[in-house]
Amino acid sequence: MFGDWRARQRKRNVLSSAGPPSMRSLISGLHWLAWRDPKRRAQNLLRFAEVEADGGRDLVRAAEVTRDATLRKLFLKHALDEARHADLFRGRGLALIRALPPGAAGGVQADWLTPGERGLDDLRVEQEGDAALLAFLHLSEKSAARDFANYIAVLDADPSTKTVFEKVLHDETFHMTYTRRELSRVAPRAAGWRLWAARGRRFWKAYLRLASALAGVLGAVVLTAQYFLILPLFALAAKRSARREGVGWTAVAPERNGGLERQY
Numbered sequence: 001m002f003g004d005w006r007a008r009q010r011k012r013n014v015l016s017s018a019g020p021p022s023m024r025s026l027i028s029g030l031h032w033l034a035w036r037d038p039k040r041r042a043q044n045l046l047r048f049a050e051v052e053a054d055g056g057r058d059l060v061r062a063a064e065v066t067r068d069a070t071l072r073k074l075f076l077k078h079a080l081d082e083a084r085h086a087d088l089f090r091g092r093g094l095a096l097i098r099a100l101p102p103g104a105a106g107g108v109q110a111d112w113l114t115p116g117e118r119g120l121d122d123l124r125v126e127q128e129g130d131a132a133l134l135a136f137l138h139l140s141e142k143s144a145a146r147d148f149a150n151y152i153a154v155l156d157a158d159p160s161t162k163t164v165f166e167k168v169l170h171d172e173t174f175h176m177t178y179t180r181r182e183l184s185r186v187a188p189r190a191a192g193w194r195l196w197a198a199r200g201r202r203f204w205k206a207y208l209r210l211a212s213a214l215a216g217v218l219g220a221v222v223l224t225a226q227y228f229l230i231l232p233l234f235a236l237a238a239k240r241s242a243r244r245e246g247v248g249w250t251a252v253a254p255e256r257n258g259g260l261e262r263q264y
């Protein structure tokens with residue numbers, strides 16, 4: 001249905017993943033797999049819709065707290081864009097779900113394959129200055145634009161979803177550009193340092209996401225091993241002690257057979 005992704009991934013634009021050709025092919029193949037199943041595609045789109053809406057709310061808050069009139073206007077426009085992206089993703093995700101055959105097989109959730117836009121990534125907007133916010137936003141929009149360009153490259157078989165991503169990518173490219181331009185205006189000497197600091201914070205958040213996902217997997221492995229290796233030993237011991245128990249009623253010693261005048 002999706003044809004040969006190898007042929008399509010050659011047509012990528014400049015926002016495609018960086019790295020050697022073999023790595024790009026591998027990433028392209030993973031994206032193709034992640035978007036192949038219609039149910040998983042719908043789940044991804046609905047998840048994107050939530051994140052875009054959340055990012056829009058953060059930007060409204062950023063517009064409220066900034067003292068810079070130009071930034072306030074841009075943040076509000078940006079928030080409207082993110083709200084529109086949320087509507088686009090939700091609409092397409094719901095349309096895909098409605099088109100699924102009854103009882104369609106569930107797809108495996110693989111969020112790490114399709115990260116989408118992360119917006120301000122739970123940053124506390126009130127505690128950040130304009131420059132820190134702009135640096136963080138710029139990197140987030142840049143990575144979203146690259147991811148969306150990659151998804152467009154593997155969505156030829158679903159033109160409606162592809163069109164949604166093309167519309168969103170147009171806005172994300174603007175967001176990526178204006179945040180970098182405004183960062184240079186707001187912090188002309190510290191723009192580079194701000195970007196490195198934001199990169200460090202994004203790296204730390206990515207590490208925390210990976211660590212919590214790994215902890216979930218390890219927890220499942222350990223609990224499964226306990227269930228199959230340790231629990232049978234207790235079940236065996238319980239069976240052996242049950243065999244030693246006498247059948248029927250057992251006479252109670254006279255000293256334990258007094259009147260019920262106290263609890264113990």
Ligand SMILES: [Fe+2]
Binds near residue numbers: 081082085117168172
């Ligand atoms: Fe967006």
Ligand SMILES: [Fe+2]
Binds near residue numbers: 082117144171172
């Ligand atoms: Fe955006």
